[in-house]
Amino acid sequence: MKKISCYILVTLSLAATSCKKFLSENDPNRTTLGSYFKNQNDFDLAVNGAYNQLRGLYNNKSAWVMGEMRSDNTHYDYKSSDQAVATVNRYNVADFLDDKYNNQTPGKWNAGFNAISAVNVIMDHIDDIQLSESARNSIVGQVKFIRALAYFDLVRFYGGLPIYKRAPLTREETYIPRASVQEVYDLIVADATDAATKLSATTFPQTGRATKGAALTLLGDVYLSLKKYDQAEAALKQVTAMGYSLFQNYGDAFQLNNKNGKESIFEIQFNTGLAIPQANVDASVYNFLPRMANTTVVTGVNYNSITNTGGFNTPTQDLISAFEAGDQRLDASIAIAEGTFNATDDFTATAVKSAVNYTPPAGKVGRPFPKKFLHAHTIGNQTNDNWPVYRYSEVLLLLAESLNQQGKSGEALTYLNMVRQRAFGDALHNITTTDQTALQTVLLKERRVELAFENKRWLDLVRTGNAITVMNDFGVKQKAQYSYLQSGSYNVTQNRLLFPIPNAEMLLNDKLTQNPGY
Structure with missing residues (x-):
C-alpha cells in the first residue's frame, strides 16, 4: 500500500x-545534458554529431542551388509538365525570382544553425568532466572550427545573423535580433583563430577531422573576404608549409581512393558502408543528371531520376567556354550525356562523351553534367563521394589573390601557375602579367574553372563586386536562348546579393528583420 x-x-x-x-x-533511464557527458568518448560522439550537421550545409540541395545555380556556372533542364513547388522554387532561385516563401533556401539556414547548436552544447559542457589538455584542445578546436565554418557560410548568404555563443535555455535567449555582419565576422575570426591554436598539424593519411591546416585555410578565406589581405597571406602561407600538395592529375583529387588525401584540406565525409545509408551517402550526381527513367548508361546503375531528383545544376555553355584549349580540367569536370529528349522533356541516354570539342551527331542532343562527383557505386542515388570544402589548390589561389591585392603580383604568379601547370600539364600556359587589375580578372576566372560545382562561384561574384554586372549580362543571353524564362528574371540588383531570411524564422522570432527587397 x-x-x-x-x-x-x-x-x-x-x-x-x-x-x-x-x-x-x-x-x-532519463538522460539529460547535465548527466550525459561522463567521459571523453561521450564528447567524441557529440563532435561527430556536429560534423554530421555540415552535410546539410555544404552539399544538400540548398547548397548547390544557392552556390552554383544562382551563378553563371549552371542552370536546369526545364520541364513544363513539372510545376511542383520544389521544382519551381529551384527554378526561381536560378532566375532571381525567389522570395521569402521559397522552400529551397531555408535548408542552408537550418543546417547552419543546427551545426552551431551542436557546437554550443559541447562548449557549454566541456568542463563537466576532467579531460587531458590534449583531448580538451582537440574537442574545442574542432567544434570552434565547425562553428566558424557555419557562421562564415551563413553570413555570406544571409547577411547579419543572430549570434549564439552558448545553447539558449529560455525563450528570451532563443529569440534574439540579428547582429551586424561585422559582429558575426568578429566571432568567426575569434573561433577560427582559437581553432588554429588548439588543433594539431595535419598528418597523412588524414582522418577527415578538422586540423590546424583547415582552420588556417578558413581564416585566410575569411580575411580575404574582409579585404585584410596581409593577414590572409600570413595565414595561408602557413598552410603551404604543412605538407599538402597537388595530385599530379586534376581528376585524381576527386577519386574515391584519394578521399582525405594530400590535396584535401577539409571535406564533408560520406560512407556508403555505414548503417542508415540514406544519412551517410552523397547523391548529388543524381540531381545533376538529366531526368531519366534509367541512368545505367551514365552511372552504371539503373535508377529513375525523373520524378524528384534529376535535371538540375546543369553546366552552362558559358562555363564550358571558360575552359581554355588544353585545360585538362574540362574533361575531368564535365561530361556529356548523349541521347534524346522525349515529348515530356525526359531524357534517354545512349552514350557518355567528353565535353572537349563536343558536337552532337544528327538526331542526338548532348546534355552536360558535372562529372567530378561521378564514381563507381552499386546502389542508385547512393554514392560514396565526399564533398570538398577546401582543397590545396584553393589555398594557392587564395594566397595568389591576397598577394596580388597587396601589389605583390610577381609573387602571386608563383602560386597561380602551380595550379595552372597541373591543369595544362606544362608551363607553356603560365600567366605572366603583373598588372594588378588584369591579374585579378585572371584569378577570378581561374577559380571558376578550378572550383566548378564546389559551390564557390556565386560567393566569388559577390565578394569581388562582379555579381550584378556578370549576372545581368548572363541573364540577357539566357533569355535569348530559353523562351520559358520570365521577362522579370535576371533582374539582379543590390538587394539580390543576399537571400531572404526564411519566412518561418521571421514568424517564430519577431525580433528578426528581413533583408531589403524581400
Whole structure:
C-alpha cells in the first residue's frame, strides 16, 4: 500500500514525507545534458554529431542551388509538365525570382544553425568532466572550427545573423535580433583563430577531422573576404608549409581512393558502408543528371531520376567556354550525356562523351553534367563521394589573390601557375602579367574553372563586386536562348546579393528583420 500511496501522492502533487525521497531521485533511464557527458568518448560522439550537421550545409540541395545555380556556372533542364513547388522554387532561385516563401533556401539556414547548436552544447559542457589538455584542445578546436565554418557560410548568404555563443535555455535567449555582419565576422575570426591554436598539424593519411591546416585555410578565406589581405597571406602561407600538395592529375583529387588525401584540406565525409545509408551517402550526381527513367548508361546503375531528383545544376555553355584549349580540367569536370529528349522533356541516354570539342551527331542532343562527383557505386542515388570544402589548390589561389591585392603580383604568379601547370600539364600556359587589375580578372576566372560545382562561384561574384554586372549580362543571353524564362528574371540588383531570411524564422522570432527587397 505504501508504494501505491506514493503514486497517488505524486499524481496529486502532495508532499507526503514518505514520498519525498522518491520524488527527488533522478530517473536512471532519463538522460539529460547535465548527466550525459561522463567521459571523453561521450564528447567524441557529440563532435561527430556536429560534423554530421555540415552535410546539410555544404552539399544538400540548398547548397548547390544557392552556390552554383544562382551563378553563371549552371542552370536546369526545364520541364513544363513539372510545376511542383520544389521544382519551381529551384527554378526561381536560378532566375532571381525567389522570395521569402521559397522552400529551397531555408535548408542552408537550418543546417547552419543546427551545426552551431551542436557546437554550443559541447562548449557549454566541456568542463563537466576532467579531460587531458590534449583531448580538451582537440574537442574545442574542432567544434570552434565547425562553428566558424557555419557562421562564415551563413553570413555570406544571409547577411547579419543572430549570434549564439552558448545553447539558449529560455525563450528570451532563443529569440534574439540579428547582429551586424561585422559582429558575426568578429566571432568567426575569434573561433577560427582559437581553432588554429588548439588543433594539431595535419598528418597523412588524414582522418577527415578538422586540423590546424583547415582552420588556417578558413581564416585566410575569411580575411580575404574582409579585404585584410596581409593577414590572409600570413595565414595561408602557413598552410603551404604543412605538407599538402597537388595530385599530379586534376581528376585524381576527386577519386574515391584519394578521399582525405594530400590535396584535401577539409571535406564533408560520406560512407556508403555505414548503417542508415540514406544519412551517410552523397547523391548529388543524381540531381545533376538529366531526368531519366534509367541512368545505367551514365552511372552504371539503373535508377529513375525523373520524378524528384534529376535535371538540375546543369553546366552552362558559358562555363564550358571558360575552359581554355588544353585545360585538362574540362574533361575531368564535365561530361556529356548523349541521347534524346522525349515529348515530356525526359531524357534517354545512349552514350557518355567528353565535353572537349563536343558536337552532337544528327538526331542526338548532348546534355552536360558535372562529372567530378561521378564514381563507381552499386546502389542508385547512393554514392560514396565526399564533398570538398577546401582543397590545396584553393589555398594557392587564395594566397595568389591576397598577394596580388597587396601589389605583390610577381609573387602571386608563383602560386597561380602551380595550379595552372597541373591543369595544362606544362608551363607553356603560365600567366605572366603583373598588372594588378588584369591579374585579378585572371584569378577570378581561374577559380571558376578550378572550383566548378564546389559551390564557390556565386560567393566569388559577390565578394569581388562582379555579381550584378556578370549576372545581368548572363541573364540577357539566357533569355535569348530559353523562351520559358520570365521577362522579370535576371533582374539582379543590390538587394539580390543576399537571400531572404526564411519566412518561418521571421514568424517564430519577431525580433528578426528581413533583408531589403524581400
